[in-house]
Every structure is written in C-alpha cells, then in structure tokens.
Amino acid sequence: MSVYGGIEAGGSKWECAIGTGPDGLHATATIPTTTHEETIGRTVAFFEQEGPVDAIGIGCFGPIDRRLASPTWGHITTTPKPGGAHTDVGQEIRRRLSVPVAFDTDVNAAALGEHLWGAARGLDTFCYITVGTGIGGGGMARGRLLHGRVHPEFGHMRIPHDREVDPFPGVCPYHGDCWEGLASGGAIEARWGRPAIELGGSEAVWELQAHYIALGVVCVICVLSPERILLGGGVMSQPKLLPLVHREVHGLMNGYIETAPVGEGIAGYVTSPALGSRSGVLGAIALAGTA
C-alpha cells in the first residue's frame, strides 16, 4: 500500500501528515506559517525526516494556479493574506522532495477527505465550506471536484449587508463586504474588537454571524444544489452557531425548493465535517493518491 504525504497549507499554520488515511497516520506536524522560506523549509525537513512517501498532496489556501500546463502551476496567485501572493508552493515541494505532487485548494482537499472517509461518503454533489480566518469553499459536482476556469472562491460572493444593522465595512482588501469580508473570523475580530473565541457569551455576535453564514449558504444551495453542505473551520467551533445557521437558512429559503430538506431535515443537510479539524490534512493525503 502506498504511503502518502499530506500538507494543508494555511495562512496561520501548515498541517503535515504521513500515512494512508484517518486510521493510519505515521507522523504529523503543525508548522506555524512564518516567512515562505522558513515554512517551506520546515515542511521539507519533516518529510525528509519522517518519509519517504510515494506522493504528496497539497491543499493550499487560494486563489491558486492548478492548471498542469501552466508555468505557475503550484503557485498561490492573488490572495488577500499578507505576504502570501505570487508564491510557489507546489513546484518547490516537488523539486526538493523529488516526489509526484497533487495540488488543489485546501477546501477541495478537505471535501475529498470527507468524501472518502467522512460526512460526504456516498454523495456525489456536496460542498465543504470553511469559516476560519477567511472563508473558502470547495466540493464535488456529480462525483468530480469543483474546478472550472480556476476553482471556487465561495468567500468572495457578495451577500446582502444592511449597514443600518451592521455598519462594519468588512475586511476584504479586494471587496470590503463580500462574504469573507463580513463573516470570516478576521471580520468578527475586526468588528467586535476581540477574536471569536472570546465572544461566546454574546447573542448579538452569533445572531449576526449566523445570518451572514446563512446568506452565503443559500447562494451555494441556489447555484449548486448540493446534497449536503459541510461547515467547518474555527468559527464553526462555537456550539451555538450551527443551530442558528439552520434557523436562518430555513427562514431565508422560506419553503422554496420542496425537495431540499430545508425543514426538519436541515440539521443533516447543513452539518459538520466528520473529520473535524483533520479534514484538510487527511484530504491532502487523499489528494496525493491522484498525483
């Protein structure tokens, strides 16, 4: 059986693992994202020390270039994350470790992991959305990971924003009050002056947050008609949030599209990833199998 390496490359940390799946991880490491050279250097060192592996899958924050024929395949392109734009990840990992590399978004990797081993088993059209420092989304349509011109960038949809209720202008450097600009962990911290994890007691925070998350979820339902939507990421670890999102999605759909379980079945329809915070790195291992 092949042994794969997985890298979930994020804006605050890189999760690395070696193994075959959720029940067969030989080694793991969490590497804080610092300078590009240092982060990639420590990642290479981990695989040199704990490997060898037959291939590596990288699930990377985006936007990324995953066109195999492109000279900038494996690069991060125009990210709002400071210092992250126009950097090579995939080519350098491939060169320095001399193994085949599969490169996709962090959220498509997570979706693949959930499809193989988690909450999307048996489904062929579904989404994985992460609400963390930023907001990203990926998934499958009819059994294939979502790729098109580029790849999905759910976080940059525009959603309704009532500035009388919430005068906060949003944090996205490209769009201001896009979905990520209003509803990411970064937006929560900027709006309320404290990170989400310290705001557990405030109803107003989570009511507004659930409303914004639901607005984006409704757009995804209308565009893709997924069979299930998995909501992961650090912000979703607040336990009161998901039930509020259910109520808001139900209210916003208002009975439209009867065959979607927007009534009592919604708790199984908009739900949590089964692999928890390991969706991304396990998905990267799954991705390695496609390299």
Next chain:
Amino acid sequence: MSVYGGIEAGGSKWECAIGTGPDGLHATATIPTTTHEETIGRTVAFFEQEGPVDAIGIGCFGPIDRRLASPTWGHITTTPKPGGAHTDVGQEIRRRLSVPVAFDTDVNAAALGEHLWGAARGLDTFCYITVGTGIGGGGMARGRLLHGRVHPEFGHMRIPHDREVDPFPGVCPYHGDCWEGLASGGAIEARWGRPAIELGGSEAVWELQAHYIALGVVCVICVLSPERILLGGGVMSQPKLLPLVHREVHGLMNGYIETAPVGEGIAGYVTSPALGSRSGVLGAIALAGTA
C-alpha cells in the same frame, strides 16, 4: 438517425420542435401557456400531427422533480409562477405520446444545446443564465449537467440590495428581493411601471439592471468558477445591457482571481448564447437523446 421532439415549457409559452438539431428542424410550434389542460393538449396535438418522434426532451421552468424514482417525476413543484405549481408535465406527455421522455430544467436543456451546437462547445464547466420573466440558471460542471439534491435555482440567491438607491421591495413571492425578485423582467416591469422593452431610452434602468445582474454573475463565478457564462433571456436582448454587465462584473471582481478573464477578456467570458432564443427548444431536442 433518430428524430427527436423538444419542448421548452415556459411560463408564457411552450416552444415545440421536431428534428435532429439546429440545421434539421422539421416542424416547430409556439403554444401560448394558458390552462394546463389546454397547453398540454395543444402540445400533444402538435406531436401527433407532425410526428412520430423517437423520444421527447422537455426543458421546463422550475423547480421541477427530475428524480427518476420519484412518484412525482416530471412535475413542476413550488414555482412562483401563478397556477404552475404541483402540475405534471413529463408523465402526461410520456403517457399520451407513448415515447421515452427526458425531463430537466429549461436552463439545463439550453445549456446542453449550447454545449452541443452553440457558445459552450468544447467547455466542460460553464453556465447558462436566462434573464426573462424570471431568472434561472443551469450548466455543466466538468462535463455533466448540474444536478444535485434537486437542480440549480440561480434566481433565488440573495444579492446586496441598497434600499436607499432602489426602494423597490422585489417581486419574488417567496423571497421578495432575491436575484429574480430584483432583476427579472417581472421585477423591471413592476419597478418602472412598464415592460423592459419599452424602457430602452432610460440609462438609470439599465445601469441598475446591469448592477444587479453582475452581482448574481459574481456569485456564480465564486461558487462554480465557470469557463464561460452565457446570458440569455428576453431582458438581455436590450443591446446596451451586456456591455454594462461587463463593466460591473469587472468592477465587482476588482482584480481578484487573476486567471479569470475579468479584464479585457470579459466580453468573451460573459457572453450571449449562440443559439439565441432557440437554445431552449434545441437543447430539449438534445435532451431527448438522453431519454
């Protein structure tokens, strides 16, 4: 070669055709949508008189039930269109004409037609959006028509709505100011008191209209990352509209996702269907080949 029948079942008329494709139509008919019995009766009579056909494809306004195992396969479910909800189309056509029937949304049928014979040839991930009486969207992801839990319902996304600029509350009976509620032909007529076709001279009408259309297009770009977006439907026949939509999409994307042609390439990226108003009925003929 098989001869197919195609039906584009709409809220104001049913377009029927018999043939093999754009260059081989033997007979066509336009039947105004009146009562369900009358409309379907005239449709059946057309095929009885002009047929026989080997199979029929139906592209129908939605939401529809297209799950083959469902007892209500072939039905329209919860449509905002008056008198259209909970009616059987596919089963009755199949029974009365004794031919295999393929049943999908009008917009997925149109997408299939454009994929075979029109502006989406050679693409495997693209969207077809109609802005007419209502707004609908369909398309393909990686070579397969978009189906999931149900089917896409682009028109019911929520988009930003600045009520100071546009106090109009929207016309969607389910959602008020969803995309269809703000930007459909029905919305234009209700907001301005005259149908779109009589408003050609007013810059304000088309500036606002382009802004709303672009907001929905941006959501579709962010969710699906299509290689091309085809904008059809009666409202798009206003010639000044598409260039304004290009400008708005370009502004809203603001340089994000570099590899999407949101700069000078946008005129080929967000463009018109090549089959014009025949996308739907030709697509229905294409759909018949899958029955």
